[in-house]
Amino acid sequence: MAASLHTTIDDARSSVVPGGTRWPRLDVIWAIGRIEAKQMLRHPAFLLAVVFALLLFRGAIGASSETGLVLNLAWVVGGLAIGTLIGSVLTANVAALRARRDRLLELYGSLPAPPESRTAGVLLGLVIGVGGLSVVVGALAWYAFERLDEDLAAGADPFLFGQYLLSVVALGAIGVAVARWIPTVLGGPLVVIAHVFTGMIWIVPWIVPTDSGIGVAWHLTYVIAVIAACSAAAFLRDRRTIARGIVAASAFVLAVASAVQQTPPGGY
Amino acid sequence: MSAPTVEIHDVRKRFGRTTALQGVAFDAAAGITGLPGPNDPGKTTLLRMMATVLAPDDGRLRVLSWDPQVADERLAIRRRLGYMPQEPGFHRSFTAFEFVDYVAILKEMTERRARHDEVRRVLGLVGLDDVSGRRIKALSGGMRRRVALAQSLLGDPDLLVLDEPTAGLDPEQRLRFRELVSDRTADRTVILSTHQTEDVAALCQRVIVMLDGQVLFEGTPRELTQVADGRVWLADDRAAGARLSWRTADGAHRNIGEAPSDADLVAPTLEDGYLLLVGDRAFAEEAA
Numbered sequence: 001m002a003a004s005l006h007t008t009i010d011d012a013r014s015s016v017v018p019g020g021t022r023w024p025r026l027d028v029i030w031a032i033g034r035i036e037a038k039q040m041l042r043h044p045a046f047l048l049a050v051v052f053a054l055l056l057f058r059g060a061i062g063a064s065s066e067t068g069l070v071l072n073l074a075w076v077v078g079g080l081a082i083g084t085l086i087g088s089v090l091t092a093n094v095a096a097l098r099a100r101r102d103r104l105l106e107l108y109g110s111l112p113a114p115p116e117s118r119t120a121g122v123l124l125g126l127v128i129g130v131g132g133l134s135v136v137v138g139a140l141a142w143y144a145f146e147r148l149d150e151d152l153a154a155g156a157d158p159f160l161f162g163q164y165l166l167s168v169v170a171l172g173a174i175g176v177a178v179a180r181w182i183p184t185v186l187g188g189p190l191v192v193i194a195h196v197f198t199g200m201i202w203i204v205p206w207i208v209p210t211d212s213g214i215g216v217a218w219h220l221t222y223v224i225a226v227i228a229a230c231s232a233a234a235f236l237r238d239r240r241t242i243a244r245g246i247v248a249a250s251a252f253v254l255a256v257a258s259a260v261q262q263t264p265p266g267g268y
Numbered sequence: 269m270s271a272p273t274v275e276i277h278d279v280r281k282r283f284g285r286t287t288a289l290q291g292v293a294f295d296a297a298a299g300i301t302g303l304p305g306p307n308d309p310g311k312t313t314l315l316r317m318m319a320t321v322l323a324p325d326d327g328r329l330r331v332l333s334w335d336p337q338v339a340d341e342r343l344a345i346r347r348r349l350g351y352m353p354q355e356p357g358f359h360r361s362f363t364a365f366e367f368v369d370y371v372a373i374l375k376e377m378t379e380r381r382a383r384h385d386e387v388r389r390v391l392g393l394v395g396l397d398d399v400s401g402r403r404i405k406a407l408s409g410g411m412r413r414r415v416a417l418a419q420s421l422l423g424d425p426d427l428l429v430l431d432e433p434t435a436g437l438d439p440e441q442r443l444r445f446r447e448l449v450s451d452r453t454a455d456r457t458v459i460l461s462t463h464q465t466e467d468v469a470a471l472c473q474r475v476i477v478m479l480d481g482q483v484l485f486e487g488t489p490r491e492l493t494q495v496a497d498g499r500v501w502l503a504d505d506r507a508a509g510a511r512l513s514w515r516t517a518d519g520a521h522r523n524i525g526e527a528p529s530d531a532d533l534v535a536p537t538l539e540d541g542y543l544l545l546v547g548d549r550a551f552a553e554e555a556a
Binding site: 025027028030031032035039043098102103104106107108109110111112113117118 | 316320321343347349355357358359362370371373374376378380
Protein backbone atom coordinates (compact mmCIF):
# COMPACT_ATOMS: atom_id res chain seq x y z
CA MET A 1 0.00 0.00 0.00
CA ALA A 2 2.81 2.34 0.94
CA ALA A 3 4.51 1.91 -2.43
CA SER A 4 1.34 2.50 -4.39
CA LEU A 5 0.54 5.57 -2.32
CA HIS A 6 4.03 6.94 -2.94
CA THR A 7 3.46 6.40 -6.65
CA THR A 8 0.13 8.18 -6.46
CA ILE A 9 1.72 11.08 -4.64
CA ASP A 10 4.57 11.24 -7.15
CA ASP A 11 2.12 11.23 -10.05
CA ALA A 12 0.05 13.97 -8.51
CA ARG A 13 2.95 15.99 -7.16
CA SER A 14 3.52 18.37 -10.03
CA SER A 15 -0.12 19.36 -10.20
CA VAL A 16 -0.62 19.90 -6.49
CA VAL A 17 2.28 22.23 -5.73
CA PRO A 18 0.45 25.48 -5.01
CA GLY A 19 1.96 28.62 -6.48
CA GLY A 20 3.54 31.26 -4.26
CA THR A 21 3.55 34.52 -6.10
CA ARG A 22 2.00 35.73 -9.31
CA TRP A 23 5.02 37.32 -10.98
CA PRO A 24 8.63 36.15 -11.08
CA ARG A 25 11.33 38.61 -10.08
CA LEU A 26 13.53 39.98 -12.85
CA ASP A 27 16.74 39.64 -10.84
CA VAL A 28 15.93 35.96 -10.25
CA ILE A 29 15.25 35.41 -13.97
CA TRP A 30 18.51 37.12 -14.88
CA ALA A 31 20.51 35.00 -12.45
CA ILE A 32 18.89 31.78 -13.70
CA GLY A 33 19.37 32.90 -17.30
CA ARG A 34 23.12 33.24 -16.81
CA ILE A 35 23.38 29.73 -15.42
CA GLU A 36 21.08 28.22 -18.05
CA ALA A 37 23.08 29.87 -20.85
CA LYS A 38 26.24 28.13 -19.67
CA GLN A 39 24.47 24.82 -19.09
CA MET A 40 22.87 24.86 -22.55
CA LEU A 41 26.12 25.55 -24.38
CA ARG A 42 27.97 22.77 -22.60
CA HIS A 43 25.19 20.20 -22.80
CA PRO A 44 26.19 17.08 -24.80
CA ALA A 45 23.01 17.33 -26.92
CA PHE A 46 24.06 20.76 -28.13
CA LEU A 47 27.71 19.83 -28.63
CA LEU A 48 26.79 16.65 -30.50
CA ALA A 49 24.40 18.54 -32.78
CA VAL A 50 27.14 21.03 -33.67
CA VAL A 51 29.76 18.32 -34.23
CA PHE A 52 27.30 16.29 -36.31
CA ALA A 53 26.47 19.29 -38.51
CA LEU A 54 30.15 20.18 -38.90
CA LEU A 55 30.97 16.64 -40.01
CA LEU A 56 28.01 16.66 -42.38
CA PHE A 57 29.18 19.87 -44.03
CA ARG A 58 32.78 18.73 -44.04
CA GLY A 59 31.74 15.55 -45.83
CA ALA A 60 29.60 17.38 -48.35
CA ILE A 61 32.10 20.11 -49.19
CA GLY A 62 35.15 17.93 -48.79
CA ALA A 63 33.95 15.89 -51.76
CA SER A 64 34.57 18.89 -54.00
CA SER A 65 37.84 19.09 -55.87
CA GLU A 66 38.23 22.70 -54.86
CA THR A 67 40.10 23.53 -51.73
CA GLY A 68 41.09 26.70 -50.01
CA LEU A 69 40.16 29.12 -47.30
CA VAL A 70 36.70 29.93 -48.64
CA LEU A 71 35.58 26.33 -48.74
CA ASN A 72 37.09 25.58 -45.38
CA LEU A 73 35.25 28.57 -43.91
CA ALA A 74 32.11 27.53 -45.72
CA TRP A 75 31.92 24.15 -44.05
CA VAL A 76 32.83 25.55 -40.68
CA VAL A 77 30.26 28.35 -40.92
CA GLY A 78 27.59 26.13 -42.48
CA GLY A 79 28.16 23.39 -39.91
CA LEU A 80 28.06 25.83 -37.01
CA ALA A 81 24.91 27.51 -38.34
CA ILE A 82 22.98 24.28 -38.85
CA GLY A 83 24.44 22.85 -35.63
CA THR A 84 23.23 25.80 -33.56
CA LEU A 85 19.77 25.57 -35.13
CA ILE A 86 19.40 21.86 -34.34
CA GLY A 87 21.26 22.12 -31.04
CA SER A 88 19.02 24.97 -29.95
CA VAL A 89 15.91 22.74 -30.06
CA LEU A 90 17.62 19.91 -28.23
CA THR A 91 19.42 21.82 -25.50
CA ALA A 92 16.51 24.15 -24.71
CA ASN A 93 14.22 21.13 -24.55
CA VAL A 94 16.52 19.35 -22.11
CA ALA A 95 16.95 22.49 -19.98
CA ALA A 96 13.20 23.03 -19.71
CA LEU A 97 12.71 19.36 -18.86
CA ARG A 98 15.49 19.15 -16.30
CA ALA A 99 13.57 19.90 -13.09
CA ARG A 100 10.93 17.27 -13.83
CA ARG A 101 13.40 14.67 -15.11
CA ASP A 102 15.63 15.13 -12.06
CA ARG A 103 12.64 14.91 -9.68
CA LEU A 104 13.10 18.41 -8.34
CA LEU A 105 9.56 19.73 -8.73
CA GLU A 106 8.78 19.07 -5.08
CA LEU A 107 11.85 20.89 -3.78
CA TYR A 108 11.47 23.76 -6.24
CA GLY A 109 7.79 23.96 -5.29
CA SER A 110 8.80 24.76 -1.71
CA LEU A 111 10.95 27.73 -2.79
CA PRO A 112 9.70 31.30 -3.12
CA ALA A 113 10.49 31.75 -6.83
CA PRO A 114 7.49 30.58 -8.90
CA PRO A 115 7.95 28.07 -11.77
CA GLU A 116 7.66 30.92 -14.26
CA SER A 117 11.07 32.09 -13.03
CA ARG A 118 12.64 28.89 -14.33
CA THR A 119 10.74 29.01 -17.63
CA ALA A 120 11.73 32.64 -18.16
CA GLY A 121 15.29 31.82 -17.05
CA VAL A 122 15.56 29.03 -19.65
CA LEU A 123 14.24 31.34 -22.39
CA LEU A 124 16.66 34.07 -21.35
CA GLY A 125 19.49 31.53 -21.18
CA LEU A 126 18.57 30.48 -24.71
CA VAL A 127 18.83 34.05 -25.94
CA ILE A 128 22.10 34.95 -24.23
CA GLY A 129 23.73 31.52 -24.58
CA VAL A 130 22.85 29.87 -27.89
CA GLY A 131 21.65 33.20 -29.26
CA GLY A 132 24.95 34.83 -28.29
CA LEU A 133 26.92 32.06 -29.96
CA SER A 134 24.77 32.51 -33.06
CA VAL A 135 25.75 36.17 -33.25
CA VAL A 136 29.39 35.05 -33.38
CA VAL A 137 28.61 32.42 -36.03
CA GLY A 138 26.58 34.94 -38.01
CA ALA A 139 29.38 37.50 -37.83
CA LEU A 140 31.87 34.88 -38.97
CA ALA A 141 29.60 33.94 -41.87
CA TRP A 142 29.18 37.56 -42.83
CA TYR A 143 32.93 38.08 -42.77
CA ALA A 144 33.42 35.01 -44.91
CA PHE A 145 30.77 36.10 -47.37
CA GLU A 146 31.86 39.72 -47.59
CA ARG A 147 35.61 39.43 -47.64
CA LEU A 148 36.48 36.20 -49.33
CA ASP A 149 34.27 35.76 -52.35
CA GLU A 150 32.43 38.28 -54.51
CA ASP A 151 29.68 35.85 -55.46
CA LEU A 152 28.97 35.03 -51.87
CA ALA A 153 29.09 38.71 -50.87
CA ALA A 154 25.93 39.33 -52.88
CA GLY A 155 24.06 36.88 -50.62
CA ALA A 156 25.10 38.50 -47.36
CA ASP A 157 22.45 40.84 -46.08
CA PRO A 158 21.06 41.91 -42.70
CA PHE A 159 17.78 40.11 -43.42
CA LEU A 160 19.55 36.76 -43.72
CA PHE A 161 21.55 37.47 -40.57
CA GLY A 162 18.42 38.47 -38.62
CA GLN A 163 16.50 35.43 -39.82
CA TYR A 164 19.23 33.14 -38.60
CA LEU A 165 19.38 34.68 -35.12
CA LEU A 166 15.61 34.71 -34.71
CA SER A 167 15.33 31.16 -36.04
CA VAL A 168 17.82 29.90 -33.45
CA VAL A 169 15.70 31.45 -30.70
CA ALA A 170 12.44 30.28 -32.30
CA LEU A 171 13.59 26.67 -32.51
CA GLY A 172 14.79 26.83 -28.91
CA ALA A 173 11.43 28.25 -27.85
CA ILE A 174 9.73 25.32 -29.61
CA GLY A 175 11.99 23.01 -27.58
CA VAL A 176 10.94 24.74 -24.34
CA ALA A 177 7.21 24.60 -25.18
CA VAL A 178 7.45 20.93 -26.15
CA ALA A 179 9.25 20.13 -22.87
CA ARG A 180 6.47 21.82 -20.90
CA TRP A 181 3.59 20.09 -22.68
CA ILE A 182 5.18 16.76 -23.69
CA PRO A 183 7.59 16.10 -20.82
CA THR A 184 9.75 13.37 -22.30
CA VAL A 185 13.38 13.31 -23.33
CA LEU A 186 12.25 12.15 -26.77
CA GLY A 187 10.39 15.44 -27.32
CA GLY A 188 13.38 17.42 -28.63
CA PRO A 189 14.68 14.76 -31.04
CA LEU A 190 11.12 14.12 -32.28
CA VAL A 191 10.67 17.81 -33.06
CA VAL A 192 13.89 17.80 -35.10
CA ILE A 193 12.99 14.59 -36.93
CA ALA A 194 9.40 15.68 -37.59
CA HIS A 195 10.58 19.06 -38.76
CA VAL A 196 13.02 17.72 -41.31
CA PHE A 197 11.42 14.50 -42.46
CA THR A 198 7.77 15.55 -42.77
CA GLY A 199 8.67 18.32 -45.17
CA MET A 200 7.48 20.99 -42.74
CA ILE A 201 10.77 22.79 -43.08
CA TRP A 202 10.17 23.22 -46.82
CA ILE A 203 6.58 24.39 -46.46
CA VAL A 204 7.37 27.18 -44.01
CA PRO A 205 11.14 27.64 -44.09
CA TRP A 206 13.10 29.42 -41.40
CA ILE A 207 15.84 31.05 -43.43
CA VAL A 208 15.05 32.26 -46.94
CA PRO A 209 17.15 34.51 -49.24
CA THR A 210 15.63 37.89 -50.06
CA ASP A 211 15.69 37.18 -53.80
CA SER A 212 13.29 34.24 -53.34
CA GLY A 213 10.42 36.72 -53.41
CA ILE A 214 9.47 36.16 -49.77
CA GLY A 215 7.65 38.92 -47.90
CA VAL A 216 10.50 40.05 -45.68
CA ALA A 217 8.43 41.81 -43.03
CA TRP A 218 5.91 38.99 -42.90
CA HIS A 219 8.64 36.41 -42.55
CA LEU A 220 10.22 38.20 -39.61
CA THR A 221 6.76 38.63 -38.10
CA TYR A 222 6.22 34.91 -38.55
CA VAL A 223 9.42 33.91 -36.73
CA ILE A 224 8.81 36.39 -33.90
CA ALA A 225 5.21 35.18 -33.58
CA VAL A 226 6.47 31.59 -33.26
CA ILE A 227 8.79 32.70 -30.43
CA ALA A 228 5.92 34.51 -28.71
CA ALA A 229 3.46 31.64 -29.16
CA CYS A 230 5.87 29.01 -27.84
CA SER A 231 6.94 31.16 -24.89
CA ALA A 232 3.32 31.90 -23.99
CA ALA A 233 2.48 28.20 -24.31
CA ALA A 234 5.32 27.35 -21.91
CA PHE A 235 4.13 29.94 -19.36
CA LEU A 236 0.58 28.69 -19.80
CA ARG A 237 1.75 25.28 -18.63
CA ASP A 238 3.25 26.83 -15.49
CA ARG A 239 -0.03 28.46 -14.59
CA ARG A 240 -3.19 28.41 -16.64
CA THR A 241 -4.71 31.85 -16.79
CA ILE A 242 -7.10 33.35 -19.30
CA ALA A 243 -4.64 36.16 -20.11
CA ARG A 244 -1.87 33.71 -20.95
CA GLY A 245 -4.27 31.65 -23.05
CA ILE A 246 -5.28 34.74 -25.02
CA VAL A 247 -1.63 35.74 -25.59
CA ALA A 248 -0.69 32.21 -26.73
CA ALA A 249 -3.71 31.94 -29.04
CA SER A 250 -3.17 35.41 -30.50
CA ALA A 251 0.51 34.73 -31.16
CA PHE A 252 -0.39 31.40 -32.76
CA VAL A 253 -2.98 33.04 -35.04
CA LEU A 254 -0.42 35.72 -35.98
CA ALA A 255 2.17 33.02 -36.76
CA VAL A 256 -0.25 31.19 -39.06
CA ALA A 257 -1.40 34.39 -40.75
CA SER A 258 2.12 35.68 -41.33
CA ALA A 259 3.25 32.24 -42.55
CA VAL A 260 0.58 32.46 -45.24
CA GLN A 261 1.26 36.13 -46.01
CA GLN A 262 5.02 35.72 -46.38
CA THR A 263 4.74 33.14 -49.17
CA PRO A 264 5.30 34.67 -52.61
CA PRO A 265 2.68 33.97 -55.31
CA GLY A 266 3.44 30.57 -56.80
CA GLY A 267 5.59 29.52 -53.85
CA TYR A 268 9.29 29.91 -53.21
CA MET B 269 6.44 25.06 25.41
CA SER B 270 6.99 28.39 23.60
CA ALA B 271 4.53 29.69 20.99
CA PRO B 272 3.96 27.05 18.32
CA THR B 273 5.70 27.47 14.97
CA VAL B 274 3.62 24.78 13.32
CA GLU B 275 -0.04 24.28 14.27
CA ILE B 276 -1.92 21.33 12.84
CA HIS B 277 -5.61 20.85 13.62
CA ASP B 278 -7.61 17.89 12.39
CA VAL B 279 -5.76 17.71 9.07
CA ARG B 280 -6.97 15.12 6.59
CA LYS B 281 -5.66 14.00 3.23
CA ARG B 282 -6.73 11.32 0.80
CA PHE B 283 -5.11 10.10 -2.41
CA GLY B 284 -7.83 8.39 -4.37
CA ARG B 285 -9.24 5.68 -2.13
CA THR B 286 -6.24 5.72 0.21
CA THR B 287 -6.30 7.81 3.34
CA ALA B 288 -2.89 9.28 4.16
CA LEU B 289 -3.91 11.49 7.09
CA GLN B 290 -7.02 11.07 9.20
CA GLY B 291 -7.51 13.95 11.59
CA VAL B 292 -3.93 14.68 12.60
CA ALA B 293 -3.45 17.36 15.25
CA PHE B 294 -0.36 18.60 17.06
CA ASP B 295 1.76 21.69 17.58
CA ALA B 296 5.49 22.12 17.18
CA ALA B 297 7.45 24.97 18.73
CA ALA B 298 11.05 26.18 18.56
CA GLY B 299 13.47 23.31 19.05
CA ILE B 300 13.65 19.93 17.38
CA THR B 301 10.52 17.83 16.95
CA GLY B 302 11.12 14.27 15.83
CA LEU B 303 8.82 12.00 13.89
CA PRO B 304 10.40 8.56 14.29
CA GLY B 305 9.36 5.46 12.49
CA PRO B 306 9.61 3.72 9.17
CA ASN B 307 8.84 5.43 5.86
CA ASP B 308 5.20 6.25 6.30
CA PRO B 309 3.15 7.91 3.57
CA GLY B 310 1.19 9.86 6.18
CA LYS B 311 4.35 11.25 7.73
CA THR B 312 5.77 12.30 4.38
CA THR B 313 2.42 13.82 3.37
CA LEU B 314 2.40 15.87 6.56
CA LEU B 315 5.94 17.12 5.96
CA ARG B 316 5.01 18.08 2.41
CA MET B 317 2.13 20.11 3.77
CA MET B 318 4.45 21.92 6.18
CA ALA B 319 6.74 22.59 3.21
CA THR B 320 3.75 24.13 1.36
CA VAL B 321 3.96 21.71 -1.55
CA LEU B 322 0.75 19.88 -0.71
CA ALA B 323 -2.58 21.22 0.51
CA PRO B 324 -4.79 19.38 3.02
CA ASP B 325 -8.25 18.22 1.99
CA ASP B 326 -9.62 19.31 5.33
CA GLY B 327 -8.44 20.76 8.62
CA ARG B 328 -6.31 23.76 9.52
CA LEU B 329 -2.59 24.19 9.19
CA ARG B 330 -0.54 27.20 10.23
CA VAL B 331 3.17 27.45 9.61
CA LEU B 332 5.23 30.25 11.17
CA SER B 333 1.88 31.85 12.06
CA TRP B 334 0.81 31.96 8.40
CA ASP B 335 -1.80 30.03 6.50
CA PRO B 336 -0.25 28.10 3.59
CA GLN B 337 -3.62 28.09 1.82
CA VAL B 338 -3.34 31.85 1.23
CA ALA B 339 -0.99 32.68 -1.68
CA ASP B 340 0.75 35.68 -0.10
CA GLU B 341 1.18 33.90 3.24
CA ARG B 342 2.43 30.78 1.45
CA LEU B 343 5.11 32.90 -0.16
CA ALA B 344 6.05 34.34 3.24
CA ILE B 345 6.44 30.79 4.60
CA ARG B 346 8.58 29.73 1.65
CA ARG B 347 10.92 32.66 2.26
CA ARG B 348 11.64 31.38 5.79
CA LEU B 349 11.60 27.66 5.13
CA GLY B 350 14.31 25.07 4.49
CA TYR B 351 13.09 21.76 3.11
CA MET B 352 14.84 18.49 2.41
CA PRO B 353 12.46 16.03 0.71
CA GLN B 354 12.57 12.32 1.40
CA GLU B 355 13.83 11.57 -2.10
CA PRO B 356 15.83 14.64 -3.00
CA GLY B 357 16.53 15.06 -6.69
CA PHE B 358 19.63 16.63 -8.19
CA HIS B 359 20.78 18.10 -11.45
CA ARG B 360 23.44 15.47 -11.89
CA SER B 361 25.38 17.37 -14.52
CA PHE B 362 25.74 20.33 -12.13
CA THR B 363 28.55 20.52 -9.63
CA ALA B 364 27.57 20.54 -5.95
CA PHE B 365 28.28 24.27 -5.88
CA GLU B 366 26.24 24.97 -9.01
CA PHE B 367 23.27 23.03 -7.71
CA VAL B 368 23.17 24.73 -4.32
CA ASP B 369 23.75 28.05 -6.07
CA TYR B 370 20.76 27.36 -8.35
CA VAL B 371 18.56 26.64 -5.32
CA ALA B 372 19.87 29.81 -3.67
CA ILE B 373 18.71 31.84 -6.67
CA LEU B 374 15.27 30.26 -6.42
CA LYS B 375 15.37 31.31 -2.76
CA GLU B 376 15.66 34.84 -4.14
CA MET B 377 19.30 35.33 -3.16
CA THR B 378 20.28 37.30 -6.21
CA GLU B 379 23.27 39.32 -5.06
CA ARG B 380 26.02 37.20 -6.58
CA ARG B 381 28.89 37.60 -4.15
CA ALA B 382 26.73 37.26 -1.03
CA ARG B 383 25.00 34.25 -2.55
CA HIS B 384 28.26 32.52 -3.37
CA ASP B 385 29.50 33.17 0.18
CA GLU B 386 26.31 31.62 1.54
CA VAL B 387 26.65 28.59 -0.76
CA ARG B 388 30.23 28.07 0.41
CA ARG B 389 29.08 28.42 4.03
CA VAL B 390 26.38 25.73 3.83
CA LEU B 391 28.61 23.37 1.84
CA GLY B 392 31.23 23.86 4.56
CA LEU B 393 28.64 23.10 7.26
CA VAL B 394 27.95 19.69 5.74
CA GLY B 395 31.64 19.04 5.10
CA LEU B 396 31.52 19.25 1.32
CA ASP B 397 33.81 22.22 0.73
CA ASP B 398 36.48 19.95 -0.73
CA VAL B 399 34.20 18.45 -3.37
CA SER B 400 32.04 21.47 -4.17
CA GLY B 401 33.48 21.62 -7.70
CA ARG B 402 32.75 17.98 -8.42
CA ARG B 403 29.73 17.02 -10.49
CA ILE B 404 26.88 15.55 -8.48
CA LYS B 405 26.79 12.40 -10.61
CA ALA B 406 30.34 11.67 -9.39
CA LEU B 407 29.41 11.99 -5.69
CA SER B 408 28.49 9.09 -3.41
CA GLY B 409 24.94 8.65 -2.11
CA GLY B 410 25.91 10.00 1.31
CA MET B 411 27.54 13.06 -0.23
CA ARG B 412 24.47 13.73 -2.36
CA ARG B 413 22.31 13.62 0.74
CA ARG B 414 24.61 16.15 2.32
CA VAL B 415 24.19 18.37 -0.76
CA ALA B 416 20.42 18.12 -0.22
CA LEU B 417 20.89 19.03 3.43
CA ALA B 418 23.15 21.94 2.48
CA GLN B 419 20.51 23.50 0.21
CA SER B 420 17.95 23.30 3.02
CA LEU B 421 20.25 25.34 5.29
CA LEU B 422 20.54 28.24 2.83
CA GLY B 423 19.65 31.52 4.47
CA ASP B 424 19.46 30.02 7.97
CA PRO B 425 15.70 29.39 7.75
CA ASP B 426 13.34 29.77 10.72
CA LEU B 427 11.75 26.42 9.97
CA LEU B 428 13.70 23.41 8.77
CA VAL B 429 11.68 20.42 7.53
CA LEU B 430 13.92 17.39 7.07
CA ASP B 431 12.54 14.12 5.73
CA GLU B 432 14.96 11.25 6.44
CA PRO B 433 18.11 13.40 6.40
CA THR B 434 20.35 10.70 7.89
CA ALA B 435 19.39 7.87 5.54
CA GLY B 436 22.53 6.69 3.78
CA LEU B 437 24.92 8.61 6.02
CA ASP B 438 27.79 6.78 7.70
CA PRO B 439 28.10 6.96 11.53
CA GLU B 440 30.58 9.84 11.45
CA GLN B 441 28.38 11.85 9.11
CA ARG B 442 25.37 11.16 11.31
CA LEU B 443 27.20 12.52 14.33
CA ARG B 444 28.19 15.55 12.33
CA PHE B 445 24.56 15.99 11.31
CA ARG B 446 23.50 15.90 14.97
CA GLU B 447 26.11 18.52 15.78
CA LEU B 448 24.93 20.69 12.92
CA VAL B 449 21.22 20.50 13.73
CA SER B 450 21.62 20.85 17.50
CA ASP B 451 23.83 23.92 17.00
CA ARG B 452 20.91 25.82 15.58
CA THR B 453 19.76 28.56 17.89
CA ALA B 454 16.87 27.99 20.28
CA ASP B 455 14.46 30.20 18.35
CA ARG B 456 14.58 28.02 15.23
CA THR B 457 12.28 25.06 14.61
CA VAL B 458 13.36 21.75 13.11
CA ILE B 459 10.89 19.05 12.09
CA LEU B 460 12.86 15.86 11.72
CA SER B 461 11.43 12.69 10.23
CA THR B 462 13.72 9.72 10.69
CA HIS B 463 13.66 5.98 11.07
CA GLN B 464 16.73 6.24 13.31
CA THR B 465 15.34 6.35 16.86
CA GLU B 466 18.86 7.10 18.14
CA ASP B 467 18.72 10.44 16.31
CA VAL B 468 15.42 11.26 17.99
CA ALA B 469 16.77 10.29 21.42
CA ALA B 470 19.92 12.34 20.86
CA LEU B 471 18.38 15.47 19.35
CA CYS B 472 14.69 16.00 19.88
CA GLN B 473 12.85 17.93 22.55
CA ARG B 474 9.51 16.55 21.39
CA VAL B 475 8.44 13.36 19.68
CA ILE B 476 5.38 12.67 17.55
CA VAL B 477 4.73 9.04 16.66
CA MET B 478 2.44 8.52 13.69
CA LEU B 479 0.87 5.32 12.48
CA ASP B 480 -1.66 4.79 9.70
CA GLY B 481 -2.18 8.51 9.26
CA GLN B 482 -2.89 9.23 12.92
CA VAL B 483 -0.90 10.60 15.83
CA LEU B 484 -0.24 7.72 18.19
CA PHE B 485 1.93 9.56 20.69
CA GLU B 486 2.95 13.12 21.43
CA GLY B 487 5.39 13.95 24.20
CA THR B 488 9.02 14.18 25.18
CA PRO B 489 11.63 11.51 24.42
CA ARG B 490 11.63 10.70 28.15
CA GLU B 491 7.89 10.09 28.09
CA LEU B 492 8.21 7.83 25.07
CA THR B 493 10.96 5.90 26.82
CA GLN B 494 8.72 5.57 29.90
CA VAL B 495 6.22 3.61 27.80
CA ALA B 496 8.69 0.73 28.17
CA ASP B 497 9.30 1.15 31.92
CA GLY B 498 9.15 -2.26 33.57
CA ARG B 499 8.70 -3.98 30.20
CA VAL B 500 12.30 -4.66 29.19
CA TRP B 501 14.29 -7.44 30.80
CA LEU B 502 17.18 -9.79 30.28
CA ALA B 503 16.83 -13.56 30.33
CA ASP B 504 18.76 -16.60 29.20
CA ASP B 505 16.19 -17.35 26.51
CA ARG B 506 13.34 -15.73 24.67
CA ALA B 507 10.62 -15.24 27.28
CA ALA B 508 7.02 -16.30 26.81
CA GLY B 509 5.53 -12.83 27.31
CA ALA B 510 7.98 -11.10 25.02
CA ARG B 511 6.73 -9.26 21.95
CA LEU B 512 10.28 -8.92 20.71
CA SER B 513 13.43 -10.66 21.79
CA TRP B 514 16.97 -10.77 20.54
CA ARG B 515 20.26 -12.17 21.67
CA THR B 516 22.70 -9.49 22.74
CA ALA B 517 26.47 -9.59 22.32
CA ASP B 518 27.03 -11.03 25.81
CA GLY B 519 24.67 -13.95 25.10
CA ALA B 520 21.66 -12.84 27.15
CA HIS B 521 18.25 -12.28 25.53
CA ARG B 522 16.82 -8.79 25.67
CA ASN B 523 13.06 -9.20 25.91
CA ILE B 524 10.45 -6.51 25.39
CA GLY B 525 6.84 -7.08 26.37
CA GLU B 526 4.96 -8.12 29.49
CA ALA B 527 7.68 -8.94 31.99
CA PRO B 528 7.22 -11.72 34.54
CA SER B 529 7.32 -10.69 38.19
CA ASP B 530 10.81 -12.10 38.76
CA ALA B 531 12.27 -10.55 35.59
CA ASP B 532 15.73 -9.00 35.57
CA LEU B 533 14.48 -5.56 34.44
CA VAL B 534 16.80 -3.18 32.63
CA ALA B 535 16.56 0.50 31.75
CA PRO B 536 14.54 0.95 28.57
CA THR B 537 15.57 3.02 25.61
CA LEU B 538 13.48 5.30 23.40
CA GLU B 539 13.54 2.58 20.77
CA ASP B 540 12.00 0.12 23.27
CA GLY B 541 9.23 2.63 24.00
CA TYR B 542 8.61 3.19 20.31
CA LEU B 543 8.52 -0.54 19.54
CA LEU B 544 6.09 -1.21 22.36
CA LEU B 545 3.87 1.72 21.45
CA VAL B 546 3.57 0.64 17.83
CA GLY B 547 3.41 -3.03 18.83
CA ASP B 548 0.62 -2.37 21.37
CA ARG B 549 -1.44 -0.67 18.70
CA ALA B 550 -0.91 -3.52 16.23
CA PHE B 551 -1.71 -6.02 18.99
CA ALA B 552 -4.94 -4.20 19.87
CA GLU B 553 -6.00 -4.07 16.21
CA GLU B 554 -5.24 -7.77 15.84
CA ALA B 555 -7.30 -8.59 18.92
CA ALA B 556 -10.20 -6.44 17.68
